[in-house]
Amino acid sequence: MPCEQIKQLLAVSAREWSDAERxxxxxxLLTCPACTALARDYANQxxxxxxxxxxxxxxxxQYAILSQAHREVRGLRWQRHLSxxxxxxxxxAALGLLAIALxxxxxxxxxPTVATTALATPTALPTRTRPAPPTALPTRTRPAPPTAxxxxxxxLPDGRAVTATPATLSPASATEEAAxxxxxxxxxxxxxxxxxxxxxPTAGPVTLQRGQPASASVQRGRLxxxxxxxxxxxxxxxxxxxxxxxxxxSPETIFVxxxxxxxxxxxxxxxxxxxxxxxxxxxxxxxxxxxxxxxLAPGQVATDSLTFQVPPIEQAAYHSYVLWAETRFSRPSPxxxxxxxxxxxxxxxxxxPLQVMEVDPTHRLVPNLQMDQxxxxxxxxxxxxxxxxxxLWGKMEIVFPDGDAGGPLQDNVQGIWSDDWxxxxxxxxxxxxMRAWMAAPGYVTAAITQTFPAxxxxxxxxxxxxxxxxxxxxxxxxxQAQAALNVPLYRxxxxxxxxxxxxxxxxxxxxxxxxxxxxxxxxRLPGGGRLRLTQMVTTISYTYGRQGRVxxxxxxxxxxxxxxxxxxxxxxxxxxxxxxxxxxxxxxQAPASAISLEDLVAIAASVKP
Numbered sequence: 283m284p285c286e287q288i289k290q291l292l293a294v295s296a297r298e299w300s301d302a303e304r305x306x307x308x309x310x311l312l313t314c315p316a317c318t319a320l321a322r323d324y325a326n327q328x329x330x331x332x333x334x335x336x337x338x339x340x341x342x343x344q345y346a347i348l349s350q351a352h353r354e355v356r357g358l359r360w361q362r363h364l365s366x367x368x369x370x371x372x373x374x375a376a377l378g379l380l381a382i383a384l385x386x387x388x389x390x391x392x393x394p395t396v397a398t399t400a401l402a403t404p405t406a407l408p409t410r411t412r413p414a415p416p417t418a419l420p421t422r423t424r425p426a427p428p429t430a431x432x433x434x435x436x437x438l439p440d441g442r443a444v445t446a447t448p449a450t451l452s453p454a455s456a457t458e459e460a461a462x463x464x465x466x467x468x469x470x471x472x473x474x475x476x477x478x479x480x481x482x483p484t485a486g487p488v489t490l491q492r493g494q495p496a497s498a499s500v501q502r503g504r505l506x507x508x509x510x511x512x513x514x515x516x517x518x519x520x521x522x523x524x525x526x527x528x529x530x531x532s533p534e535t536i537f538v539x540x541x542x543x544x545x546x547x548x549x550x551x552x553x554x555x556x557x558x559x560x561x562x563x564x565x566x567x568x569x570x571x572x573x574x575x576x577x578l579a580p581g582q583v584a585t586d587s588l589t590f591q592v593p594p595i596e597q598a599a600y601h602s603y604v605l606w607a608e609t610r611f612s613r614p615s616p617x618x619x620x621x622x623x624x625x626x627x628x629x630x631x632x633x634x635p636l637q638v639m640e641v642d643p644t645h646r647l648v649p650n651l652q653m654d655q656x657x658x659x660x661x662x663x664x665x666x667x668x669x670x671x672x673x674l675w676g677k678m679e680i681v682f683p684d685g686d687a688g689g690p691l692q693d694n695v696q697g698i699w700s701d702d703w704x705x706x707x708x709x710x711x712x713x714x715x716m717r718a719w720m721a722a723p724g725y726v727t728a729a730i731t732q733t734f735p736a737x738x739x740x741x742x743x744x745x746x747x748x749x750x751x752x753x754x755x756x757x758x759x760x761x762q763a764q765a766a767l768n769v770p771l772y773r774x775x776x777x778x779x780x781x782x783x784x785x786x787x788x789x790x791x792x793x794x795x796x797x798x799x800x801x802x803x804x805x806r807l808p809g810g811g812r813l814r815l816t817q818m819v820t821t822i823s824y825t826y827g828r829q830g831r832v833x834x835x836x837x838x839x840x841x842x843x844x845x846x847x848x849x850x851x852x853x854x855x856x857x858x859x860x861x862x863x864x865x866x867x868x869x870x871q872a873p874a875s876a877i878s879l880e881d882l883v884a885i886a887a888s889v890k891p
Contacts, residue, residue, distance in 0.1 A: 285310075288317050292324060311687055319685035472616045473623045485629055498607070498631040504531040507629040509543065509607035512723070515637040517645055518595040519556070521675075521721035526586040528609055530578045537575040537622035541608040543590040546633070547601045549804070549812050550856045550871055553593035557719045557729035575612075575622055589675070591727065595640055604633030606854045610836055626836035633855060647728035649720055654734065657702040660691070662720045662728060669697045676720035676727075683712030691718065713738035757786040760803070769819050771801060772866065776888035778881055780808035797821050809876035815889065818867035830860035830869030844887040850879075857882050863889070 288310045291303055299307065311318045485502040492514055499508035506529040516522060524543045530536055545553055576584050590605065592598065608630050612622035644665050652659045660678070664670045672695035679688035682703070691699050703714070717731035757763035763786045764771050784804035791798050801817040818830065832838055832849045839850045841859070848861030852874055859870045859882060870886050 285314060285317055288314070289320060292317065292321055308689055311689060314685075314687065316685055318687040322686065473613075473625055476613070476616070477625060482627055488631060490634065492635065496634050498634050500629055500631050502627075502629050504533075505529070505536070505611070505629065506531065507607075507609050507631055509605070509631045509634070511605070511634060514634060515639065516592045517641045517724070517726055518592060518598040518638050519641060519726035520645075520724070521589055521591050521727045523723075524588050524590060524605070524607055526588060526607060526609070528578065528584045528611075530580060530582055530584075533580055535577065535579050535614055535619070536611045537614065538578050538584055539575045539610045539612075539626070540586050540588065541610065543588055544606045544608070544854065545590060545592070545603050545636075546606065546854055547603055549814065550854065550873075553591075553597050553603075556591055556593055556597070557727060558717070577620070589721070591721075592636070592638055594726075598638045601638075603636045603638060605636055606630055606632035606634075628836045630854065641726050645725050647720055647722060647725050649718070649728045649730040651716065651718065651730050651732045653714065653716060653732055657700065658716055659700040660698070660718055660720075660730075662697045662722075664725065669695075670722040670725055672697075672722065674720060674722045676718055678716065678718035680714065680716045682714055691720065697722075753790045755788040755790075757788070759783070760786060762786075763788065763801070767801070769799070769801075770891045772815075772817055772863070772868070772889050772891050773803065774805075774815060774885050774888050775890055776884060777805065777813075778808060778877065778885075781813070782806045784812065807872065807876045809873075811873035811876040813870070813872040813877065813885070815885075816869040816871075818869065830858070830867060832858050832860035832869070841883055843883060844889075848883075848886065859883070859886055861886060 288307060291299065291307055311321060482505075483503045485500050488498050488500045491497045494513045495510055496514035497508060497510040499506065501507075506527075508527045510525045510527070511522060526540055528538050528540075530538075547553070578584050588607075592603070593601075608628060610626040610628050612624060612626050615621050615623045646665055647662050647670065648665060648667075649660065649662045658680075662670075662674060673693040674691075674695070674697045675693050676691035677689065678691055678699075680686060680703075697720070714734045715731070716734075717729070719727055719729040721727045755766070757766065760771060760773055760783070767788065782805065784806055786804070787802045789800045789802070797820070799819045801819065803815045803817075805813045805815075807813050816830065832851050835851045835853060837851070841848050841850050843859070843861040844863075846861055846863065848859050850857065850859045852858075855874055857870075857872050857874050857877070857879065861868055868886070868889060870882065870889075872882055
């Protein structure tokens, strides 16, 4: 496909691509540094727009209204990335600034909403032993950002720094925006009425099977979701594959969106990315997202094969791991039955316990990467020089002086992959850096990084491939942590009897124009497991760094935490509660099997400096 057609697709939200369009884009980016660089520009734009002040309308309501309008008025979808398209014309800075201001409104229209249900305020809590939540849900206490707040500085493609200035919509655009919001409001009312009149039942118990194969399945009404593993024993550092099946035996069409399988340790923590954190591009997060929504008519079955990575022995030692699989589904839009209504519901299958073993040297892969001016060739064998039993798969990322590319290494039984740097055109002068990892069943994942010409200086690759700037500290007590940190620490003033404090960990990360710190207090619960209180502190203005991950999930519930509103979800067998006190964000996690919801809310309400 010519680059011009790919650029047109990149200027559209990836949520709007068809299956065929997505496949074409992914294939093209593997061989075209210029288009890959453009895709990264869009990702950078998303990052810049996320730093802009948001209007006073609550995010959940804003997303609910505008995301539906965006899907239903598909003729306007080209506006999604107008600012990046204009910024490609170097020198038209004023027009680029206008587009950025317009895109700050358009960005909100692609965010999915979550289904929310009211949760009764916990009652009958002993007033002498733990604080009782108020009976009424208070309004949010976060102050609105000042109207005259400075907007962020933005780097143009030519290297100049400018400050974005909001543009006033023309009368025609203002009328069009009002019409969009009116249409969306009417459609959203229909969606809410339908969900209220005909809700999906809650999910039933999970059925687990261990061994070879291992599986977990769950039903929600007449929907069935299953994850299946060929085995439940893995070498430390081995990659695995999960086969996902979703069956729709209900009488209505639904849209299904599979998520990556999740590995969790005994404290509900995901392992660090390994062999490395992939590059971000396309505005979709990391390369590559696990999937996109599939339309599933009554009686149809959807299958998918998704991969996961067991951590290496350095991470896996002294830990146990379980695997969870999740899928999200929604009903068709009332206005357009070919797209979902963006009110996502969830089904989870797990936990499947995994046995992780220390690796045998004979189960290591040996990669060999050859690069020259024309292209590259990658081959992988076992320790004896033989091709391992397939299939083999992996991922690769390449950085050029004028761009970058990346994507999957498709299934291959011979263990050989190769390609030109860019089909049909000679590559420009300058060093090339490529890295790749390869996996095979029963073998530890192998990784390799190489530069052509060898020994060349590649600062641009170091910036893209470099590790995150996270810094961890561990303290044995709250007093020790308070003495070392320059922020006031909050703590729970009520805990269930026999709960004992464990360690305190602090994760700090530089964010370019500020710093984000997570202060994690761990407590051992009498019923087994650990309770974790995370205090989120940021120095960046107008950021969601003070919010936990609960808002990312579907079917959250609102609860009262002291004098503020909190957001709650039960996920992977754990309660996760998120709330804010003044300008400080908190996240409280505990195993649902070890603590009641009433006690969880009471602990949160007792948190004080």
